[in-house]
Amino acid sequence: MARPEWTNPPGVFTPQAHYSQVARAGNTLYLSGLLGFDESGQLVGPGDARAQARQAWRNIQTVLAHHGGSLQNLVKTTTYITHWAYRPLVGQARDEFFPAPPYPPSTLVVVQGLAEPQFLVEIDAIAVLD
Structure with missing residues (x-):
């Protein structure tokens, strides 16, 4: 098996921590937990779970598009929220982003906290490209 390619695609923030936004292994993309950061690294919607989730989905779209894919290539998502009221x-x-079925398989997890207290939503995903 070939070594996966780890990248930080243009159009999404570059992590300050020691990780990459995506690993590509063959036609499969493994996206790290994406947050509500814009391209410049500013948190969109402090205190607003909907705004942070919307930006996280935009970031997922950007990563997938960079690799020639779209949201239709998703095979699994996991969404982490810091309070059940954000559901x-x-x-x-x-x-x-998904106004009508079919929807990708998804898991929602309520967690005690994310990496920083101002982070309310984080979404990771797996996609398979054509």
């Missing part, structure tokens, strides 16, 4: 807000943001 409907995160769902509203997701509906903007």
